[in-house]
Amino acid sequence: MAIADAGLRKADIDGLVTRGTDLSPFDVAEYIGLPVGFCEGVTQHGASGTQSVVVAAAAIHAGLANNVVCVLGGTRDSAVGGFGPGMARGATPASMGTEFEAPFGPVVGANTG
Amino acid sequence: MATEYTKPLPRPLSPELTRPFWEAAKRHELIMPRCKTCDHLFFYPRSECPRCLSSDLEWVTVSGRGRLHNFTIVRQPANAAFRDDVPYIYAVVQLNEGPRMVSNLVHCDLEAARVDMPVEAVFDAVTPEWTLVKFKPA
Numbered sequence: 001m002a003i004a005d006a007g008l009r010k011a012d013i014d015g016l017v018t019r020g021t022d023l024s025p026f027d028v029a030e031y032i033g034l035p036v037g038f039c040e041g042v043t044q045h046g047a048s049g050t051q052s053v054v055v056a057a058a059a060i061h062a063g064l065a066n067n068v069v070c071v072l073g074g075t076r077d078s079a080v081g082g083f084g085p086g087m088a089r090g091a092t093p094a095s096m097g098t099e100f101e102a103p104f105g106p107v108v109g110a111n112t113g
Numbered sequence: 114m115a116t117e118y119t120k121p122l123p124r125p126l127s128p129e130l131t132r133p134f135w136e137a138a139k140r141h142e143l144i145m146p147r148c149k150t151c152d153h154l155f156f157y158p159r160s161e162c163p164r165c166l167s168s169d170l171e172w173v174t175v176s177g178r179g180r181l182h183n184f185t186i187v188r189q190p191a192n193a194a195f196r197d198d199v200p201y202i203y204a205v206v207q208l209n210e211g212p213r214m215v216s217n218l219v220h221c222d223l224e225a226a227r228v229d230m231p232v233e234a235v236f237d238a239v240t241p242e243w244t245l246v247k248f249k250p251a
Contacts, residue, residue: 010165010166032163032166033166098124100156102124102192103121103239103243104215104216104217105192105195105201106215107187107191
């Protein structure tokens with residue numbers, strides 16, 4: 001994946017930027033186990049790719065992170081809601097909260113409806 | 114007389130990924146994914162290991178025993194469907210095998226709940242299709 005392409009190891013990553021309109025950076029960090037010190041979602045739709053790099057560069061320049069992964073993931077298959085067979089490599093569910101938290105009656109967070 | 118279950122049921126975003134977990138719960142068995150590359154046992158289920166990113170995973174049965182990692186006594190439900198349940202205990206359980214999971218602590222006096230108390234899994238068949246894994250004092 002992108003980390004290996006950059007000649008880095010997973011442990012080198014301390015920042016994460018996702019396309020926040022459909023991919024929460026918080027959920028991605030949890031899903032793939034990245035204990036990042038900087039994470040942010042950009043909301044520029046089709047321009048999110050370049051905007052991700054801008055945000056990552058700004059974070060590095062400001063000393064908030066050293067190595068930032070920029071992720072855009074999705075699928076054209078509306079039946080799988082962005083996660084499932086045919087998903088883009090690296091795509092994650094919008095949130096697992098609806099499956100593993102909501103049935104138990106959480107009182108805080110975005111999953112409480 | 115059966116009453117309709119109105120609280121949120123699990124809504125899997127990736128049903129094929131998590132189906133083994135829910136099928137096991139119906140058998141009163143708690144299973145978790147383990148990475149065959151680095152042996153990491155984790156929850157919730159993912160398509161890749163959150164430690165080493167390997168997708169070579171297997172399901173293993175765990176004891177269902179652990180400790181109460183943290184909890185909230187819910188007196189004001191955020192979701193009206195839980196109105197008849199308050200006060201209830203929303204809990205994070207640390208399993209002896211390592212992973213943590215969100216659940217409810219049941220069969221426990223509210224004032225008796227303590228962080229780090231031993232707990233064990235109980236299986237609550239809330240509908241014919243869905244069995245939730247909850248915990249009680251051990």
